[in-house]
Amino acid sequence: MTPAIQVQSVHKRFRDVHALRGVDLAVEQGEFFALLGPNGAGKTTLISLLAGLSRATSGRLAVMGHDVVADYREARRALGVVPQELVYDAFFTVREMLRFQSGYFGLRRNDPWIDELLENLALTDKADAYVRNLSGGMKRRVLVAQALVHKPAVVVLDEPTAGVDVELRQSLWGFIKRLNREGHTIVLTTHYLEEAETLCSRIAMLKLGEVVALDTTANLLAGHATSQVALRLDPPRLPEALQSRLVGQEGEVFRLALRQCGELESVLAVLRENGVAVQDLEVAKPDLEDVFLELVK
C-alpha cells in the first residue's frame, strides 16, 4: 500500500539555519502518528514542506504517493493541515471561511459537511460570528474545521490543542479518533506528551532537524525508559548487588531502576537473601516524558 506520507532524505536550509538534516520517514495509511521534539526541532518546517508552503532544499516528499512539487494538486487535495499559528481572515465569518475553503478545493455545495464539522467542533452557535471576535481556543477549532472541509485522506495537526480547554480537548480528540477509525491518517505534533502516548501508535522524535527515534509507542516506552521502584527498607541498607540500580535515596526509601517490571522479582529475591525486609513498595511506570528527555538531552 502506498504510504500516506513519504519523506526521503529531506534537507531544508534557511539562510543561516539548517532546519532539517536528512529526514527519512514514512507514515502508513490509517496510522495515528506523532511528531515530537523540542522547540525549534523542525516539526513545523517538515509540515510546511509537506503542505507546499515551503520548498525543500533537497530530498523528496509525497502525500498518498503524490509528489508535493511535481504533483502538487493531487498532493494538496489529499492533505489537510491545521497550522500552528492562530491565523484568520478578519473580513469573514466562520461559515464564509469554510465555504471559501471548500470552494478552493473545488467543492461547490458542501454545507451538510460544514454543518457536521461545526457541530463536532462545538462551533454551531458561532457559525455566523466573525472569526476575529472568537476566543483563541475557538479560533484554533475553526482552523481544524478549515483543514477538514475537503475530507482529506491525511490530516496533519500542528499543536491543535494549544490553548484549547480540557473539555473541548477531549471532544476534539474524540472527533479526530473517529476520523482515524473512518480511515483518515492522522499526524500530530504536541508538547502534551501524554496526548501522544495515549493517542498515537507510532512516534517520531526530531531533534535539531534529525530523526532521533522512530518506533511504536510501546517499543519506545519499553526500550528507552526504565520503570522505577521505590522501596522502604528495614534495615535501611542496600545490598551490594543492587547498588548499580540505585538512582536516588531519601532516608529509608531507595529508588531503583528496572529495565522491565519483571526484574522486580530478582530485586526482591536479593533483598530476601540479604535479610532486608521491604516495608513499602511503589512502582512508577515510565512515561513518554522520560523517553523524550532521555532522547533530546
Place this chain on the structure above:
Amino acid sequence: MTGLYTLFLKELLRFFKVSLQTILSPLVTTLLYLLIFSHVLETHVQVYPGVAYTAFLIPGLVMMAMLQNAFSNSSSSLIQSKMSGNIVFILLPPLAYWEFYVAYVAASVVRGVVVGAGVGLAGLWFASLPVAHPLWMLAFAVAGCAMLGAAGIVSALWAEDYDQMAAVQNFVVVPLTFLSGVFYSIHSLPPFWQAVSRYNPFFYLIDGFRYGFFGISDVPPGEGLLIVAVCFLALSLATLLLLKSGYKLRK
C-alpha cells in the same frame, strides 16, 4: 474552475464588505479634485478646442481613480494576507499560480471599474460629457485596471511590510498617475517633459480613455492601446513567473 471562481468571489466580497473605505472614500476624494480644479481653472484653461476644462478633466480623474483603486485592491489584499499569515488559506489548496493571477487581477478590474463608474456618474453633475467611442473607452479602462491589478500583485509580493507597500503606492503609482496628463494635455508641456511623458504608460491610458469620450487624443488610440497591451503583457508575464516561482510566498 471552482477554485478560481471562489478566490475571485472572495476578493470581491473583501472589498464590498468595506465599501466605505474601498469605494466611497476614493469617490469622495476624486470628486473633491474635480470640484476644486474645475472651479479654479474652468475659465483659464482650454485644452481641446470646444471642450470645457471640467469636461476634459473628468475622464482623466475617472482613469486616475480606476488605476489607483485597481492597484490598491490586489496589493492591499495580498499584503494583508501576507502580514497576518492567512495567506496559508490560499497556499494550502490546490490552486494554480495562474488562478491566483486571474482571480486577483479580475477583482482589481471590478473594483477599478466600479469606482471609475461612480466618479464618472457623479461627474455628470459638473459637466455633460459626450461618449464618442464607447468601445475604445472600455478597452482602455479594462486594460488600465488589469495592468495595475498585476502591478499590485508584484508590489505586494515584493514588499515585506506595510511601509514598503505604501512606498510603492506613494512614490511610484501616485506620481505616475499625476504626471500622466490627468490635469493637462501633454502638448501644453515644454518639449523635454513631453518627451518624458511618452515613457509613462499611464499617459497612453489616460489619453486613450479620453479619446473614447471626445474623439480627440495626443496619440492615435490604436498606437496607444498597442503600447498599453505590451506593457500589460510584460507585467503579466513577470507576475506569473514570480507567482510560479513562489517568490516570497513559498519560502
